[in-house]
Amino acid sequence: MEPICTNRFYGSKVQKRSASRSKICWVKTHRVMPSHILGPTQYWQEFHKQADALAMAAERSTKTDTLCTFVYQRPSDGSRRFVVAHPEVYWWYYKIKPQEERCSYEVIPKDSPCWLxxxxxxxxxxxxxxxxxxxxxxxxxxxxxxxxxxxxxxxxxxxxxxxxxxxxxxxxxxxxxxxxxxxxxxxxxxxxxxxxxxxxxxxxxxxxxxxxxxxxxxxxxxxxxxxxxxxxxxxxxxxxxxxxxxxxxxxxxxxxxxxxxxxxxxxxxxxxxxxxxxxxxxxxxxxxxxxxxxxxxxxxxxxxxxxxxxxxxxxxxVPIRSIRENDDQSSAYPEIDRYIRNLIDPGKIRIAKYFDKTKTLRYEIYGNRYCENIGRYHKSNNVYWIVDLNTKKVYQKCHDEDCSEFLSTPKNLPEEILFKLDKEGDIFMTGATIDEDITKKI
Structure with missing residues (x-):
């Protein structure tokens, strides 16, 4: 009897799907790690989004098995993928990779114990x-x-x-x-x-x-x-x-x-x-x-x-806090929030704080690291935006140490926002003194 080829047996769609999956998994190979009763959990899962990976690591960790979130860059294009695994399991697959392909990072979760x-x-x-x-x-x-x-x-x-x-x-x-x-x-x-x-x-x-x-x-x-x-x-x-x-x-x-x-x-x-x-x-x-x-x-x-x-x-x-973040944050100034979101798109607002003493708003941003000082995106440090309600201007600053003294050219707030601030400024100011409440949501 003539043998059945894989295309006929599995179908072309399955073949394509398998090929796409193999491209995603770079670190883990077909080399199987030996398992024993006292060994670490063999759990291994890859994610496209960091938030999903961090949430899964927290969910699957136990008192005896702490899972970590790693991120590796694919050799072909440098794009990043997130892996949730026990460190010993990650090491088993990572150590046999060619030296030039070892491009991996540990994700240090927020609100998590860590060494200095x-x-x-x-x-x-x-x-x-x-x-x-x-x-x-x-x-x-x-x-x-x-x-x-x-x-x-x-x-x-x-x-x-x-x-x-x-x-x-x-x-x-x-x-x-x-x-x-x-x-x-x-x-x-x-x-x-x-x-x-x-x-x-x-x-x-x-x-x-x-x-x-x-x-x-x-x-x-x-x-x-x-x-x-x-x-x-x-x-x-x-x-x-x-x-x-x-x-x-x-x-x-x-x-x-x-x-x-x-x-x-x-x-x-x-x-x-x-x-x-x-x-x-x-x-x-x-x-x-x-x-x-x-x-x-x-x-x-x-x-x-x-x-x-x-x-x-x-x-x-110490009380344990949830790892998963909210998608976006807001301040007591919805009109300014919308303006900032349009300004930073595709980024999002991670934290919105109001400082009553200086009458300023501070927006911490994630998903968009473009810095006007260097004219490109930072590789790791985030940027933030300041809205000065005294001068009605907005400008960008940066968490990168080399840009610590930088202040972008101030932009005027749009007329429609200025109108509302002038007309309803007292109401805004009264409702905006909630720095602590906003921070607790993060």
């Missing part, structure tokens, strides 16, 4: 005399001193995992502070903590005051070395823009799409593994993940609102 992490960088051509290794050591020692001062937390350099992807043009490192059963409440608290240190260092370097608290115990020349030159002026070699919600953070052995700068363990790293495994590379991978904690119930969460408001809480005592 740093993104350190500077252009080598503008700073030929800088010693990045020595600068990293100085910064780690300063952070250790701040952790001891604010949280009575004693740690050493073995608690810091240092990953390096330095090239001939750019010094680049990721530093992750790892300590068993210890984490920050979420990356916004890390951002406030690191920015406080950042500002303290700048004040120390630019002022003549003799008393600088913790920084007095360090050599000023070592601290001065951390101030580097960029195309936009001098700044510390710390990137403060990596503490945004649902941040994508490159994972171990990964490179940026189209480049060959892979994150490997730095030669001066003294890290001791927290997640002990038989496979050394897996230990490093698990410890490098910012938001992976196999046993969250025992976590002590560090909170940092400001230097005078520092707390530590047990994870099990």
């Amino acid at each position: 992490y740093l993104d350190l960088e500077y252009p080598i051509e503008l700073n030929p005399l800088c010693n990045g290794s020595r600068m990293t050591k100085t910064l780690i020692d300063i952070i250790r001193a701040y952790l001891l001062n604010h949280y009575h937390l004693l740690c050493d350099r073995s608690n810091f995992l240092i990953l390096d992807s330095t090239t001939s043009k750019k010094f680049s490192r990721h530093v992750i502070f790892t300590m068993k059963d210890m984490a920050f409440k979420d990356n916004s608290h890390i951002g406030k903590f690191i920015k406080t240190i950042y500002n303290d260092i700048l004040f120390y370097l630019k002022s003549d005051t003799l008393s600088h608290g913790i920084l007095n115990y360090f050599n000023k020349a070592d601290i001065e070395e951390m101030l580097v030159k960029t195309q936009h002026g001098e700044k510390l070699f710390i990137d403060n823009g990596v503490y945004t919600k649902n941040r994508h953070f490159r994972i171990y052995l990964s490179t940026k799409w189209g480049k060959q700068s892979y994150l490997t363990v730095s030669t001066d790293c003294m890290h001791n593994a927290v997640n002990k495994c038989r496979e050394k590379e897996l230990e490093i991978f698990l410890d490098s993940l910012i938001s992976y904690f196999p046993n969250k119930q025992n976590l002590i969460l560090l909170e940092f609102f400001n230097r005078s408001d520092v707390k530590a809480k047990l994870y099990s005592n």
Whole structure:
């Protein structure tokens, strides 16, 4: 009997559908991961939308199996796909990919516990005399001193995992502070903590005051070395823009799409593994993940609102918030909201805040990162818009550190909005003082 060809047996439509599915799944291959009774769940699901992936990761995670959300860029066009999987499962498929195809990130969920992490960088051509290794050591020692001062937390350099992807043009490192059963409440608290240190260092370097608290115990020349030159002026070699919600953070052995700068363990790293495994590379991978904690119930969460408001809480005592976001947010000014939505289309309003003291509205945007300062879209940092109700003007600002001082050319609010503001301004002002209520919805 003549064998039946696959086209006749399955049908052409099924063949096309199977082909399209195979194009979507890049990381996972036909190599099957061995399963055993104490092993991680084999769950694996890919998504086109980040919100769906984050919601599924939260839904499918258990006390014994924490699922993470990863994002990879397809080698063909750089487009991103989201994967929900246990980290050990993701590593099983990820590690066998050709080096040039390892372009993956961890998604750090908002409102989720995470380890303190740093993104350190500077252009080598503008700073030929800088010693990045020595600068990293100085910064780690300063952070250790701040952790001891604010949280009575004693740690050493073995608690810091240092990953390096330095090239001939750019010094680049990721530093992750790892300590068993210890984490920050979420990356916004890390951002406030690191920015406080950042500002303290700048004040120390630019002022003549003799008393600088913790920084007095360090050599000023070592601290001065951390101030580097960029195309936009001098700044510390710390990137403060990596503490945004649902941040994508490159994972171990990964490179940026189209480049060959892979994150490997730095030669001066003294890290001791927290997640002990038989496979050394897996230990490093698990410890490098910012938001992976196999046993969250025992976590002590560090909170940092400001230097005078520092707390530590047990994870099990902190209320859990839903991961899934609302599609769009509104303020007490529906006419202005509609104008902003048209202005940022296809982006959406993530947060709308009104500040009574300055009579301004602030719109945080997602889905549209176009920045007027650079004349293109930012790769990771979001933009936001300010509406000044005093001057009746609107302008764009940016979360990217290099654009921190930028203010776009102000635009006048449309006449129909000005008319309503003039006619009903008092009513608007009375109804708009709801900054706290709007924030609680997010």
